[in-house]
Amino acid sequence: MTTRLIPLALIALTAVPTFSGTALAAPMLAQNAAPSSGETNGSTTNAPEIRGLAGPYLAARQAAIGNDYSNAANYYLQAMAQDDTDAFLQDSALVALISSGEMERAGALAVTMSDQGRATELARLMQRSELARAERWQDLVNAIDKTPDPSPNEGMDGQDSGGNQLLDKMIRAWALLGAGNARQSLSAFEELGKIRGARPMVNYHLALAKAAVGDYEGAELLLSEPATGAHILGVIARTQVLSQLERNKDAIAMLEATPGFDEEPQLVTLRDRMEKGETLPFDSVRTPADGMAQVFLTFASVLATAEEPDPLALIHARLASYLSPDLGEARLLSAQFLQAMGQFDLAEKEFEALRDLGDMRPIAELSRIDALSRAERLDDAEKAALALTAAHPELAQGWIALGDLLRQQDKFSQAIPAYDKALSLIGDNAGEARWFPLYARGIALERSGQFPKAEADFRAALELRPDSAQVLNYLGYSLVDRNEKLDEALELIQRAVELRPEDGYILDSLAWAYFRMGRYEEAVAPMEKAVAAMAGDSLVNDHMGDIFWMVGRHREAEIQWQRALSLKPETEADAQRIRTKLDRGLDAVLDEEMAKGGKPPVVRAPEKPAEAPKN
Structure with a gap:
């Protein structure tokens, strides 16, 4: 049987309840899920003190709009210093504290809110987490039992509270196990599995609980269902269960049939250990707190993979990490969410924690590198790519990512060895997988002044993908720029235009080919279309x-x-050339350039970024 492994290690369980996010009070963060352009760059510098209530409150709102969780928390706490009885301020501060990972301060605030009789659902969740960390399991059961069932519209955001009730009941089932009531715990999970749509989610936790008490046969029966165990944590748990049942051969076969197996080092390590004859311990859940952490992670994953990811996913992921600091999936989800929100400094703390755990995920690292690159944090992206290639030198995609980053910074000669390494790892017989690194290396070679080698790479890439408009255009323009094989160059670019008739970069190349061939009238129409498509390009x-x-x-x-x-x-030389044309006309510029060295040098056509294949 082939197991579907969720990309980037998110637990997107099927058939989950259709609640639209939990009803936690997150008035600012929930309403402002994405940063607007020009918002915070991830800085977590301490917020300056602002006197009075209005100032810090407005500053907190502004920080929350930009998802600047650390400053939002500090400003809300400043506002609370002026008025410590406002439930809205308290809950907003609690949301920001948890989102920024300041869990001890969040726990203290939750106690204050409870003592004042203003405990919100989020404050109660924070207190439940503190009880679990202190292993006060019966107190946790009692606290949940004493909580009145919420009305359908309870919560500051007015959302249905069904999701919260399920969350609380799943926490209670793990707490029962912690209190020594294993039979009641398993019965509680089985009862929750009867809730419509919740069965796969609940069965995963029931399987973990069964395995935790030694019922490996029962756990395997549940985890073998694709809807229950078809995610990375489920695969790991099932592997350990099969090994405990002395079925290493079956576990190895299951792992190797998992899509993406080779890209998940932790799965490969499990396989290697079993191949040496080792019986794996079941440590997916070592304590009931670990189980409770996976409850939070399950809900976080559902919220994060919704059509519109809910900022409350971060809160659940933070609570999961607080309960189980070694749960890499929770830290990874927090890091990915923070990265998406533009909070790179906070995200880097989570990635650093993963590295400290020895849990660097190649697929997640590639996503992280791409996000840093898009945010123009090229130094950070390059460091991440170097770290990935050092930790996983066998991963071709890591070397391609490094080459792309170096090329993006015009470090073309340094990019070439990275692409060399990637191509050697991919192998000569990998077919389509070779075309992009060949194309990218061709660009680096061409920009390094090694055109014969670049041309060979471009032609090799075209053999693999004859209809690649990118490669057709780049090779065609390069030949035009060198005044070589102009007829073939024009044919290559015309083919690229047929494939992408609205692409401004390619239209510019076509016009420039006509220009270099002296066919000026024919160059006008495609050049006008290129300008219309790229009006802001110098x-x-x-x-x-x-x-x-x-x-x-x-x-x-x-x-x-x-x-x-x-x-x-792009350069001062380009600007000076334009100024000279404005002063003296193009004819005079070309005459001077011809007098200095033969063919007139032409300003390079804008290079469209090489597009890597989508994974």
Whole structure:
């Protein structure tokens, strides 16, 4: 049987309850799930003190809008110093404290709220977590039993509370196990499994509980169901259960049939240990607190994988980590959510914790590197890529990511060895898997002045993917730029245009090919389309000016050059060339360039970023 493994280690269990997120009070964070452009860059510097109530409250709201959880917490606490009886301020501060990972301060605030008779659902969850950490299991059972059933609309956000009731009851079932009532605990899980839509979620925890008390046969029966165990934690738990049943051979077969097995080091390690004859201990759940942590993680994963990820997913993931600090999945989910919110400094703390656990996940690291790169934190991204290639030198995608980052920073000569390593790992007979690193290495070689080698890579990439508009365009333009094989170059670019007729980069290449061949009138139409598609690109506007000049439209050429200059050319040399054209005209510039070295050097067409295949 093939097990479907959830990408990036998220536990997206099937057939979960259809509640629309828990009813925890998160008025600001829940309403502002994504940072707007120009918002916080992840800084967690201490918030400056602002006197009075209005100032810190407004500052807290603004920080919360930008998902700047640390500063939001500090400002809310400043506001509470002026008024410590406002339930809204207290709960908002609690949300921000937990989101930023300040769990001890959050626990103290939850106690204060309870003592004042203002405990919200989130405050109660925080207190339940503290009881579990102190192993006060019967007190935890009693606390849940004494909590009145909420009305359907209880909670500051007005959402249905069905999800919270299920969460509380699952916590209670684990607490019963902690209190020594194993039979009651298993019965409680079995009863919860009767709730419509909740069976796969509950059965996973029932399986963990059965295994925790030594009923491995019962656990295996549940985990063998795809809807119950088809996620990375389920695969790990089932592997350990099968090993305890002296079925290592079956466990190995199950692991190796899991999609993505080779990309999950922890699964490979389990396989290797069993191949040496080791019987794996069942340590997926070592204590009831670990089980309770997985309850929080289950809910966090459901919220995070919803159509619109709920910021409350982060709160549940934080509570899971608080209860079980070694639960890598919880830290990974927190890191991914923080990264998506633009809170890179907080995310890096979680990634660092994973590394300290010896739990670097290649797939997650690749996602992290990509996010850092998109956020233009290139130094951090490069460090992460170097760390990944050091920890997993056998992973071709890690070397490709490193090469891409170096190329993005114009470190072309340094990028070449990274692509060399990736291609050697992929092998000569991998077919389609080779085309992107060949193309990317070709770019690095071309930009390093090694065109013959670059051309060989581009042509090899085209053999694998003849209809790659990217490769057709880059090879075609490179030949045009070198004034070589112009007829073939034009044919390559025309094929690229047929494949992507609206692509501004490719249209620019087509126009420039006509320009270099002296077919100026034919260059006008594609160049005008390129400018329409990329109006804010300095190089494209500069090219448009050159073409207008060559067809006698000198005034329009000057307008395009002025616009190109206003759009900040890539280098000062490019800017000076445009200024010279404005002062003396293109003819004079070309005559000077011809006098200095032969063919007129042409400003390079804008390079469209190489697109890696989607995993």
